Amino acid sequence: MLNQLIKKAAVLGSGVMGSGIAAHLANIGIPTLLLDIVPRELTKEEAAKGLTLEDKQVRNRIAATNIQKLLKQKPAPLSAKKNIALIEAGNLEDDLEKLKDVDWVIEVVVENLNVKKQVFEKVDQYRKPGSIISSNTSGISVEAMVEGRSEDFQKHFLGTHFFNPPRYLKLLEIIPTQYTDAEVLSFMKTFGEDVLGKGVVVAKDTPNFIANRIGTYGLLVTVREMLKGGYSVGEVDSLTGPLIGRAKSATFRTLDVVGLDTFYHVAGNVYEKVEGHEKEVFEVPAFLKQMIENGWLGSKSGQGFFKKQGKEILELDPHTLEYGPRKKLSTPSMELAKQEKGTGNKLKALVYANDRAGQFLWNTNSQNLVYSAKLLGEIADNIVSIDRAMKWGFGWEHGPFEAWDAIGVEKSVAKMKEQGMEVPSWVTEMLEKGFTSFYKEENNELYYYDKGEYKLVEFNPKTIDLKKIKKQKGVIKKNSGASLIDIGDGVALLEFHSPNNALGMDTIQMINFAVDEVEKNYKGLVIGNQGKNFCVGANLAMMLMEAQDDNYWELDMVVRQLHKALLKVKYSAKPVVAAPFGMTLGGGAEVCLPSAHIQASAETYMGLVEVGVGLLPGGGGNKELYIKHLENMPNGVQFDLQQVANKVFESIATAKVSTSAEEARENNFLSKADGISVNGDHLLYDAKQAVLALHEKGYKTRVKKKVPVVGETGYATLLLGAEGMKLSGYISEHDLKIAKKIAYVIAGGKVPYGTEVDEEYLLDLEREAFLSLIKEPKTQQRMQHMLVKGKPLRN
Numbered sequence: 001m002l003n004q005l006i007k008k009a010a011v012l013g014s015g016v017m018g019s020g021i022a023a024h025l026a027n028i029g030i031p032t033l034l035l036d037i038v039p040r041e042l043t044k045e046e047a048a049k050g051l052t053l054e055d056k057q058v059r060n061r062i063a064a065t066n067i068q069k070l071l072k073q074k075p076a077p078l079s080a081k082k083n084i085a086l087i088e089a090g091n092l093e094d095d096l097e098k099l100k101d102v103d104w105v106i107e108v109v110v111e112n113l114n115v116k117k118q119v120f121e122k123v124d125q126y127r128k129p130g131s132i133i134s135s136n137t138s139g140i141s142v143e144a145m146v147e148g149r150s151e152d153f154q155k156h157f158l159g160t161h162f163f164n165p166p167r168y169l170k171l172l173e174i175i176p177t178q179y180t181d182a183e184v185l186s187f188m189k190t191f192g193e194d195v196l197g198k199g200v201v202v203a204k205d206t207p208n209f210i211a212n213r214i215g216t217y218g219l220l221v222t223v224r225e226m227l228k229g230g231y232s233v234g235e236v237d238s239l240t241g242p243l244i245g246r247a248k249s250a251t252f253r254t255l256d257v258v259g260l261d262t263f264y265h266v267a268g269n270v271y272e273k274v275e276g277h278e279k280e281v282f283e284v285p286a287f288l289k290q291m292i293e294n295g296w297l298g299s300k301s302g303q304g305f306f307k308k309q310g311k312e313i314l315e316l317d318p319h320t321l322e323y324g325p326r327k328k329l330s331t332p333s334m335e336l337a338k339q340e341k342g343t344g345n346k347l348k349a350l351v352y353a354n355d356r357a358g359q360f361l362w363n364t365n366s367q368n369l370v371y372s373a374k375l376l377g378e379i380a381d382n383i384v385s386i387d388r389a390m391k392w393g394f395g396w397e398h399g400p401f402e403a404w405d406a407i408g409v410e411k412s413v414a415k416m417k418e419q420g421m422e423v424p425s426w427v428t429e430m431l432e433k434g435f436t437s438f439y440k441e442e443n444n445e446l447y448y449y450d451k452g453e454y455k456l457v458e459f460n461p462k463t464i465d466l467k468k469i470k471k472q473k474g475v476i477k478k479n480s481g482a483s484l485i486d487i488g489d490g491v492a493l494l495e496f497h498s499p500n501n502a503l504g505m506d507t508i509q510m511i512n513f514a515v516d517e518v519e520k521n522y523k524g525l526v527i528g529n530q531g532k533n534f535c536v537g538a539n540l541a542m543m544l545m546e547a548q549d550d551n552y553w554e555l556d557m558v559v560r561q562l563h564k565a566l567l568k569v570k571y572s573a574k575p576v577v578a579a580p581f582g583m584t585l586g587g588g589a590e591v592c593l594p595s596a597h598i599q600a601s602a603e604t605y606m607g608l609v610e611v612g613v614g615l616l617p618g619g620g621g622n623k624e625l626y627i628k629h630l631e632n633m634p635n636g637v638q639f640d641l642q643q644v645a646n647k648v649f650e651s652i653a654t655a656k657v658s659t660s661a662e663e664a665r666e667n668n669f670l671s672k673a674d675g676i677s678v679n680g681d682h683l684l685y686d687a688k689q690a691v692l693a694l695h696e697k698g699y700k701t702r703v704k705k706k707v708p709v710v711g712e713t714g715y716a717t718l719l720l721g722a723e724g725m726k727l728s729g730y731i732s733e734h735d736l737k738i739a740k741k742i743a744y745v746i747a748g749g750k751v752p753y754g755t756e757v758d759e760e761y762l763l764d765l766e767r768e769a770f771l772s773l774i775k776e777p778k779t780q781q782r783m784q785h786m787l788v789k790g791k792p793l794r795n
Helices: 016-027 044-048 061-069 081-086 096-101 113-126 151-155 182-194 211-229 233-239 252-258 260-271 276-281 286-293 332-339 343-351 356-375 383-394 400-407 409-418 425-432 466-473 505-521 540-548 552-570 587-592 621-631 641-653 661-666 680-696 711-727 733-747 759-774 777-789
Strands: 009-012 032-036 087-091 104-107 132-135 157-162 171-176 199-202 306-309 312-317 322-325 439-442 445-450 453-456 482-486 491-496 524-527 576-578 582-585 597-601 604-607 675-677
Touching: 009 016, 016 032, 016 061, 016 081, 016 087, 016 157, 032 061, 032 096, 061 087, 081 087, 096 113, 104 113, 113 132, 113 151, 132 182, 151 157, 157 182, 171 182, 171 383, 182 199, 199 383, 211 233, 211 260, 211 276, 211 356, 211 383, 233 252, 233 312, 233 356, 252 260, 252 306, 260 286, 332 343, 332 356, 343 356, 343 400, 356 400, 356 409, 383 400, 383 445, 400 409, 400 439, 409 425, 466 482, 482 505, 491 505, 491 680, 505 524, 505 552, 524 680, 540 552, 540 777, 552 587, 552 759, 576 680, 582 587, 587 604, 587 621, 597 604, 597 661, 597 680, 604 661, 621 641, 621 733, 621 759, 641 711, 641 733, 661 675, 675 680, 711 733, 733 759, 733 777, 759 777
Parallel strands: 009 032, 009 104, 032 087, 104 132, 132 157, 171 199, 491 524, 524 576, 576 597, 582 604, 597 675
Antiparallel strands: 157 171, 306 312, 312 322, 439 445, 445 453, 482 491
């Protein structure tokens, strides 16, 4: 593993970004020293304790306080609270000598060149030769930072610009200097992808690098077009979000989240260093400066472009700086675009439309595309780096050049020239030479345009692209719910692709076929996909429809078939590895639990959530989670069976969902042997390797074992807590009814404590309980509410 070369790190500067980077390193198991300045005065609490400015507790206070803040921040920077133990607090005066034990030092101090140079002068005295040094600057020249440093320091120095929050945002811009050793750059790129789990782009040492340069320009152009065209803040956000493949927070909600002061600083970085038209665009409009003076900085100050008043969200009028009801734009082109398949086609339909939506999106997008093209060579060597930076850093579905291809390069350039826009000469030369797109696909490979020819787009070899594999090899078999694909080296993959990857009879049929096919012809099976989420559960609409039609025999048959299919997965003669990511809820978790191995993405949100729709898990989840808890108990150690039952009951009855794969392990959805992939792009590769490893070890079919249960006495114990919550008013009568059913299934029914039962017996209990609950009118009301409103009903 590469991280053996970086066994320990130090982060200098413990603000939101510094502590966030330290948390990300701790999440992947790297012990990290977090240093900050020494306080100049005591707090009232410190003075009351009789402490002085010389006490270590006081001298380390800033870093120590910021480490504790990690536990309360949202979204959580730590993937598990215990990871905080890997972060050690210190200060920049007493603890610099500890840098001799560190393999990577990351500077995240204030954005001031002189301060950074002073810090690096000290670091140079204490670091060990060969250790990597980097700056997380978002725009100060990295070249200027290393002037006067030792030769070894300069060889091992580069910019490493993380995006905030570091745990969740994929982009890592790496900025080498003229002195950076090629091996150091290569190592950090691989380390960034394989260990830190990032999408790495090599950027040039220019103001704001790639993503912030283009992203900030795009935001300022959007603000200008809003003012020029008389659009409202809310109207712009209804145009610049998911409709065109951008983040849900669109433009102004994003600015509120980022903070207007931060945005002003980032825009100022470029404004000070550029000239002409570019300088004009980067001058922040007067009303924005006024908002900052007023302290209306966005979410952190309670108001910005939007303000919550009671339950209503108000929007700011940039002309009067007064708040009014939020507006949304609705035009014929927006309605037509919604009917188009794929973001590229939606964008194409919109930018050429002759209405308010079309005019706005043409004006903003055309300027952004031309600007991105002008910067090629200045901020990055190729269009792929620019596109990836925008997708990974700003959450754009298409990078600028991919979007340009989508709307048609020839048609758009003709319109740009017609309007007197200055299109970069390399784009017009490209068209003159007969190249009509920035990207092209040939023989299932993707190529990008570069200086008169198409070059192959390079991907990390650990990235498996299912679309590409299906084009190359076709599929073994498919139906409306799933496909079975050969992913090479004797491994097959079962891909769910129903809406939301929900489980239905079609998926169950494919699970059965996949296991049979793999047992005959393959080394093993991966269950995984590259959708938005792994699987959000069973097909709720289908179940409700059958229940409302009194087709309980049909539901009974579906549950039996699902149980049978998942037992087939569990007792397959060949290893089955589940590769969950994102939301892995209800039936999604039930598919994973019986697998021989789970290889989860670090960002996996796993839980049995059926209580939210008035049910209990119906695909064997109660039984499998209980068995997983038993299997995770230490060998040869006496344990209390009742405690195990209590934990499983609590997890299911409260619909507990993990906030990470690491937390899923703490909740016993993953065992110690199961794997976690930090880089989601490498998940299917890692799952495939897990299949091959199990095959190489001579995988044997699992042996069926009886399951010890707590029986009648345990059932009574489980109910005590639920009845207490009902008496206290925390849960409703119907919640108690569901809790009783869950308790009965987990306890193993009316048998003595310690009785060993077989799995089929527990599945029968589960099926009967599931069917009895789905008949309940209140459960059907909950299911209907979830389908219509997308949130649970507490009835």
